[in-house]
Amino acid sequence: MSHVHIIGGGLAGLSAAVELAAQAKVTIYEAGPACGGRARSFHDKTLDALIDNGNHLILSANGLTFRYLDILGARHTLSGPGIPIFPYYDLQDDLAWTLRLSKGKIPFWALPGGRRVPGMKLSELSSLGRFLKANDNTVVEDCLKPGQFSRRLLEPFAISVLNTDLHTGSALLLGNVIRKSLAQGGMACCPWFPEIGLSETLVDPALAYLRRYHGEIRTGVRVSAIEREKGRVTAIESTEGRIELGPEDHVIVAVPGPVAQSLLPEIIAPDAFESIANAHFKLSTPVKARGVVAQARFVGLVGGISEWIFLKGDVLSVTVSAANRYADRDSNEMLATIWSEIRRALDPVLPHPLPVAMPPARLLREKRATFAATPEQNRRRPTAKTDTANLALAGDWTNTGLPSTIEGAIQSGLAAVSALGFRSAIKHTES
Ligand SMILES: Cc1cc2nc3c(=O)[nH]c(=O)nc-3n(C[C@H](O)[C@H](O)[C@H](O)COP(=O)(O)OP(=O)(O)OC[C@H]3O[C@@H](n4cnc5c(N)ncnc54)[C@H](O)[C@@H]3O)c2cc1C
Known part of the structure; x- marks a missing residue:
């Protein structure tokens, strides 16, 4: 039986492992104390x-994520209103809408009435068409028609x-998401x-x-080197020693891009990265x-620094x-600003106002949350398939056609499985 060694236990590595579980022996090497x-x-x-x-928001359009959850029997662990509703609050104009x-x-929701973005014009929908037609050089602001639908x-x-x-x-990456959603x-x-969680x-x-x-x-096992001979991986060096690979063995490198570059x-x-x-x-x-905030359990914010509040x-x-x-803003000052934005957005829909004094709080900054x-x-994203016969790449940074997302990470794991010649939900099609 083939043995697939998966380096990295994030969602890309887990997606590959789950897809392979019934086809091969699988080992995940994860540097951190836990996977995820x-x-x-x-x-x-x-x-x-x-x-x-x-906070991670998953849209029902993320078909491969739902397939992954279904294989695991874990779809029921998601929560959501079950219908496409999004409560919003505009901090600049003090306006709540859904x-x-x-x-x-057919976008009946965009017709005048209580379902659309307040102040939007029907003609602004043409921005969506521009995203769908964007090429690899177009940026988002090139596609936005000025108006409240954009803002x-x-x-x-x-x-x-x-x-x-x-x-x-x-705009191309955003267009790909709009096309699916x-x-x-x-x-x-x-x-x-x-x-x-x-x-x-x-x-x-x-x-x-x-x-x-x-x-x-x-x-707790960090891989530090990948040894190759005659176009094949022959061994992996890790903090737990050297792992020799047999002729039937394969490797999926599912670590973040900079780590993959240090190994290969x-x-x-x-x-370039964004936090x-x-x-x-x-x-x-x-x-x-x-009301609707109870139903959705989140609120989108416009006109401040907060974007989504999850209850x-x-x-x-x-x-x-x-x-x-x-990056240069003091964490306590940011927390205080965010707390005041939360109070403005939520107090109108709560039975009692939130305390004026900020409760215990944490600000977590993920510096390299996603690639920019x-x-x-x-254009710097590689395909899953490599020139090394028994080696494939996975990770949200590989060429999935999607931005850095859960869906992209899961798709990349499937692409790596496919690139190694195993059965997978997606065929190896990227170029
Ligand atoms: C704060 C935040 C919010 C986000 N919000 C959303 C959202 O709302 N919706 C959405 O779809 N996506 C969201 N994302 C993006 C999403 O989390 C990522 O796209 C996805 O988790 C990436 O998975 P991955 O497996 O490609 O990479 P990672 O999760 O980075 O996994 C790589 C793994 O490799 C391990 N590793 C690194 N070096 C080594 C080594 N040498 N040896 C062994 N293991 C190693 C790491 O410890 C890590 O576990 C968000 C991300 C962040 C940070």
Whole structure:
């Protein structure tokens, strides 16, 4: 039986391992103390609460993510309203509204009435067409028609999806996401997020599944070198010693791009990154909202620094994307600003106002949360297939056609499996 050695236990590595479990012996080498990489939850001692390293929103359009969860029997661990509704609050104009997308492809939601973005004109929908036609040099701001549809929906959507500013973000990558989501109708845009935490939804069920197939998961093992001879990997060097490979063995390198480059100097990978900041606030009692916010359990924000507030029992978590622009801002000052934005957006839908004094809080900044999704960086993404016969690449930074996302990471794992000649849900098609 073939033995596939997977270096990196993030979602790309886990996706590959799950796909291979019934076809080969699988071993994952993960440098950290636990698998999950950039999508993990942990118990935070300061807040004494389980928190995600960063809030992750998954759209129903993410078909490969849902397939992965179905294989693991873990779809039920996601939570969401089940319909395409997005409550928003505009901090600049003090205005709350709810975007209610039509379920089908025809955008009835954009017609005048209570379902669309306030102040938008129907003609602004043409921005979507521009994204669908974008080429590899187009940036997001080139496609945006000025107006409230852009300001209140497309701009924040672009920044969340690409984690890159509008002046440099790739319109092609955003267009690929729009093609799979908004262009397919509202039911492709239902928002989901883990009910308990990222690890409980995306990681722990995968590890349990792999153990059922006798897969080996070796955490705390950092791979430091990959030895090759005559176009094949022959050994892996790790903190636990040297691992010799047999003639039937394969390797999937599923580590972040810069680590992959240090192991395989010939590959080209993205070399510019964007950060994401997440603020977590621990309340003394669970926060119970009314109406549509209770249904969605999140609110999108426009016109401030906060982008999404997630209501998770007694924890309120806020996402700030493309956060390189806030790198010099003091963390306590940022937390105070975010707390005031939360109060403005949530107080109107709560039975009692939130405390004026900021509760215990943490600001987590993931400096290299994603590669900068610019046209230039997008051109630096390699395919899964390499010139080394028994070696493939995986990771959200490989050439998936998607920005750095859970769906992209899962797709990349499947592409690596396919590139090595194993059965996979996707054929090896990238060029
Ligand atoms: C704060 C934040 C918010 C995000 N929000 C969203 C969102 O809302 N929606 C969405 O779809 N995506 C989101 N993302 C992106 C998503 O988390 C990533 O695209 C995805 O998790 C990447 O998975 P990966 O396996 O490619 O990489 P990683 O998760 O980086 O996995 C790589 C693994 O390799 C391990 N490793 C590194 N070096 C070695 C070595 N030498 N030997 C062995 N192991 C090694 C690492 O420890 C890590 O576990 C967000 C990311 C962040 C950081």
